[in-house]
Amino acid sequence: MRRLYLFDTTLRDGEQSLGITLNVREKLEIAKQLATLGVDILEAGFPASSPGDFESVKIIGREVKGITVCGLTRCVKKDIDLCAEALKEAEDPRIHTGIAVSPIHMEKKLRLKPEQVIQKAEEAVRHAKKYLNDVEFYAEDAFRSDYDFLAKIFERVIAAGATVVNIPDTVGYATPWEFGELVSYIKTNVPNIDRVKISVHCHNDLGMATANTLAGVMAGADQVEGTINGIGERAGNTALEEVIMAMYTQKNRYGIDLAVNPREIAATSRLVSSITGVPVPSHKAIVGTNAFMHASGIHQDGILKEKQTYEIIDPEIIGVPRNQIVLSARSGRHALKHRLEELGYKPEDSQMNTLYEEFLLLADKKQEIYDEDLHVLMGTGIPEQNGIKVKNISVATSGKQSATAAVTLEIQGTEITDAAIGNGPVDAVFKAIDRITGKEVRLEDYSIKSVSRGKEALGNATVKIFADGNYYVGKGVSTDVIDASAHAYADAISKLN
Numbered sequence: 440m441r442r443l444y445l446f447d448t449t450l451r452d453g454e455q456s457l458g459i460t461l462n463v464r465e466k467l468e469i470a471k472q473l474a475t476l477g478v479d480i481l482e483a484g485f486p487a488s489s490p491g492d493f494e495s496v497k498i499i500g501r502e503v504k505g506i507t508v509c510g511l512t513r514c515v516k517k518d519i520d521l522c523a524e525a526l527k528e529a530e531d532p533r534i535h536t537g538i539a540v541s542p543i544h545m546e547k548k549l550r551l552k553p554e555q556v557i558q559k560a561e562e563a564v565r566h567a568k569k570y571l572n573d574v575e576f577y578a579e580d581a582f583r584s585d586y587d588f589l590a591k592i593f594e595r596v597i598a599a600g601a602t603v604v605n606i607p608d609t610v611g612y613a614t615p616w617e618f619g620e621l622v623s624y625i626k627t628n629v630p631n632i633d634r635v636k637i638s639v640h641c642h643n644d645l646g647m648a649t650a651n652t653l654a655g656v657m658a659g660a661d662q663v664e665g666t667i668n669g670i671g672e673r674a675g676n677t678a679l680e681e682v683i684m685a686m687y688t689q690k691n692r693y694g695i696d697l698a699v700n701p702r703e704i705a706a707t708s709r710l711v712s713s714i715t716g717v718p719v720p721s722h723k724a725i726v727g728t729n730a731f732m733h734a735s736g737i738h739q740d741g742i743l744k745e746k747q748t749y750e751i752i753d754p755e756i757i758g759v760p761r762n763q764i765v766l767s768a769r770s771g772r773h774a775l776k777h778r779l780e781e782l783g784y785k786p787e788d789s790q791m792n793t794l795y796e797e798f799l800l801l802a803d804k805k806q807e808i809y810d811e812d813l814h815v816l817m818g819t820g821i822p823e824q825n826g827i828k829v830k831n832i833s834v835a836t837s838g839k840q841s842a843t844a845a846v847t848l849e850i851q852g853t854e855i856t857d858a859a860i861g862n863g864p865v866d867a868v869f870k871a872i873d874r875i876t877g878k879e880v881r882l883e884d885y886s887i888k889s890v891s892r893g894k895e896a897l898g899n900a901t902v903k904i905f906a907d908g909n910y911y912v913g914k915g916v917s918t919d920v921i922d923a924s925a926h927a928y929a930d931a932i933s934k935l936n
């Protein structure tokens with residue numbers, strides 16, 4: 440069996456998705472779950488990019504053990520110094536440094552001659568090696584580079600001490616057969632390549648990131664880079680869950696071994712989606728809600744006769760249990776606990792009374808309680824209300840007229856009520872919250888979507904605000920859309936210092 444290393448960059452390239460800004464607490468929570476999933480390397484951020492990113496890499500390095508924690512840098516000494524400083528307390532640190540190698544990037548962006556680029560790359564790797572042994576070198580835009588030049592720069596960084604060479608298709612331009620050929624070319628044309636690991640890092644601009652990554656693996660790559668749910672710059676990165684399950688379902692054919700626990704895939708995907716506010720499309724491979732649903736009669740007939748007629752993956756393998764019990768207001772604590780345990784939660788007996796009360800409140804509003812409702816009940820869909828709690832909302836609206844909202848918030852134990860007029864009920868509620876908190880914020884984005892099924896489905900509101908030079912994302916969940924929106928807005932404001 441050949442061992443394939445999984446390099447997760449959800450917290451670095453994933454966070455480069457438009458609209459995502461995660462704070463240290465959120466990043467740490469995702470990092471811990473990635474360690475539970477069992478990825479080998481976790482890219483925690485780009486320490487030189489901001490004090491917040493520096494802090495995240497530092498705290499993840501300190502707190503998350505049993506895994507390689509990595510930070511990204513340019514081939515710039517200051518970036519490398521900061522990265523090494525952030526990784527000081529990491530058990531198994533790695534610096535990921537690199538520079539662009541394609542003609543267009545070197546000439547137009549870096550404004551450097553190819554030989555100058557090689558020099559910077561060598562110097563950066565040597566500088567990083569002063570701090571620690573494990574240094575990965577990325578050749579940005581490798582797929583559009585001149586392959587002789589690429590082989591030459593890899594040869595020189597390997598001589599300077601790189602332990603991993605990364606071949607990115609930075610702009611997602613490759614097709615699988617071409618990308619496989621590139622990896623083969625590097626394997627056969629770079630002296631001493633067998634001393635280092637080859638990594639592949641693909642983007643999804645043509646929808647081929649996973650296919651290209653697998654072609655790279657077939658051509659001999661030792662490490663694959665990607666993100667959970669495929670989030671990332673522009674159209675995103677290779678979705679790690681797709682690579683994991685492609686390997687898992689093809690194990691006997693490809694003989695590739697991974698250290699991950701596939702049962703954690705669904706929980707990791709949910710957590711990343713919930714914290715980043717980026718929904719997973721229902722038809723998304725592996726982790727979409729429809730990925731294991733069979734809708735048409737001929738398929739349902741086949742499944743009832745033999746599951747494998749239409750199912751290549753047993754959903755339980757990725758932590759999605761088959762649902763056999765229908766939960767409703769008539770269900771008791773045993774059924775609720777049983778289903779929660781099937782979904783991977785470990786509710787304490789002491790928690791069950793409160794959970795059951797919350798469950799009944801919801802069940803009274805809905806005929807059937809779905810798994811999505813239970814995830815919300817267990818908190819993976821409801822954010823903590825740090826400091827600001829929405830206690831009461833009352834809205835008056837009459838057709839085309841403006842709406843009026845009266846809102847009561849509890850801030851650090853004190854209840855405050857105020858009212859405002861807005862263009863519609865949600866606007867009026869947000870304005871009332873602004874009056875109470877006295878914060879100057881600009882609403883950047885607002886969306887509401889259903890997170891469960893049924894007529895009284897839970898609405899999940901996501902609000903993005905801009906204040907003090909930063910973006911803050913808040914989430915709120917309720918069967919009432921105005922209530923969900925108010926919670927999301929209060930959640931975002933509670934993240935301001």
Ligand SMILES: CC(=O)SCCNC(=O)CCNC(=O)[C@H](O)C(C)(C)COP(=O)(O)OP(=O)(O)OC[C@H]1O[C@@H](n2cnc3c(N)ncnc32)[C@H](O)[C@@H]1OP(=O)(O)O
Nearest residue numbers: 485487488489512513514515537538539548549579609672
């Ligand atoms: C392919 C990728 O995904 S790479 C990772 C992308 N991630 C990020 O960009 C993280 C967020 N970025 C940032 O916080 C900032 O851009 C910083 C801190 C990195 C740099 O900020 P600034 O110093 O203000 O530079 P700015 O971003 O405007 O320009 C980039 C500079 O770095 C140079 N540069 C870009 N990549 C590299 C590299 N890998 N190695 C060396 N220099 C590089 C550019 O040529 C440019 O140099 P110039 O100022 O001499 O023209």
Ligand SMILES: CC(C)C(=O)C(=O)O
Nearest residue numbers: 577579580607609640
């Ligand atoms: C920094 C590198 C690995 C990258 O993200 C890319 O080239 O896409």
